[in-house]
Amino acid sequence: MFFKRDKKEKAAKVKKAPMVPLSVLTVCGSGTVTSTMIGEKIKTQLGEKGFLVKITEVNSGGVETAMSTGKFDFIAFTSPVPGNYDIPIFDAVGLLTGLSEEKFIEDVLKSLTDLGKYQG
Numbered sequence: 833m834f835f836k837r838d839k840k841e842k843a844a845k846v847k848k849a850p851m852v853p854l855s856v857l858t859v860c861g862s863g864t865v866t867s868t869m870i871g872e873k874i875k876t877q878l879g880e881k882g883f884l885v886k887i888t889e890v891n892s893g894g895v896e897t898a899m900s901t902g903k904f905d906f907i908a909f910t911s912p913v914p915g916n917y918d919i920p921i922f923d924a925v926g927l928l929t930g931l932s933e934e935k936f937i938e939d940v941l942k943s944l945t946d947l948g949k950y951q952g
Contacts (some may be wrong), residue, residue: 851879863894895907905949906943
């Protein structure tokens with residue numbers, strides 16, 4: 833009994849670092865299936881790095897509207913993104929194929945480091 837109480841007290845003292853909020857715009861041809869798939873992978877992989885990720889899915893035609901109504905940390909796309917924006921834009925096709933997932937996440941983390949949102 834004594835041992836279990838000590839364990840519980842120690843567990844209560846351990847504090848988790850707060851999750852860093854991140855807002856991501858995912859873009860695909862329809863704005864639903866593929867953008868949701870890459871969004872879930874981004875949530876999972878960046879969640880493991882301490883981010884609380886909010887995903888907004890759109891098609892290429894909805895990027896301009898989304899950008900005018902929301903603030904995003906970066907765009908991940910599988911379909912062309914029209915226009916230029918003042919945030920990083922990443923080709924996320926590798927998240928679908930699995931061939932360059934690690935490279936995608938490395939590039940995103942480097943960008944977030946440059947923006948002061950990630951310390952590695």
